[in-house]
Amino acid sequence: MASKPVWEQIGAGFVQHYYQQFDSDRTKLADLYTDASCLTWEGVGFQGHKAIMEKITTLLSPLLQSLPFQSIQHSITAQDHQPTPDSCVMSMVMGQLKADTDQVMGFQQTFLLKNVDNKWICTNDMFRLALHNFGA
Known part of the structure; x- marks a missing residue:
């Protein structure tokens, strides 16, 4: 079996590390962002290390908007990784969370x-829950 391309290894390693840290101690994600990083969380944008970490560490439960969640667990069902022309790696992740x-x-x-x-x-992070309003 041929080894995976380097961008696949980088992306998969990042995804594994990210969700392990997110689920156990979100404050440990601080080293992954810089002042130039951008996050879009459910359509709302945040730029810079401080703003991103404030959002990540004070996330609200999607169903109980006034209460911060105490625990979270991600289950990754699919991930794809691509190299970009400027030597970056783009990773798309799909999964479930509780x-x-x-x-x-x-x-x-x-x-x-x-x-x-x-x-x-x-440098860029975009997150969306897979919720759909079929009654609209």
Whole structure:
């Protein structure tokens, strides 16, 4: 069996690390973002390390908007990775998450990773729950 391309290895390694840290201690994600990083969370944008970490560490439960969730568990069902022309790696993740006692929900997340000083950082991060309003 041929080994995976380097961008697949980088992307898969990042995804595994990201969700392990997110599920156990979100504050440990701080090293993955810089002041130039951007996050779009459910259509709302955040730019810079401080704003992103404030959002990530104070996320609200999707079903109980006034209560921060205490625990979360992600299950990755699919991930795809591509190299970009400027030597970055784009990763798209699909999966399910469970926050506290909320129902299991699908989600999609896309990361753009860049090597800065021999360390892969997230320059762009886009997250959406896979919720649909079919009654509209």
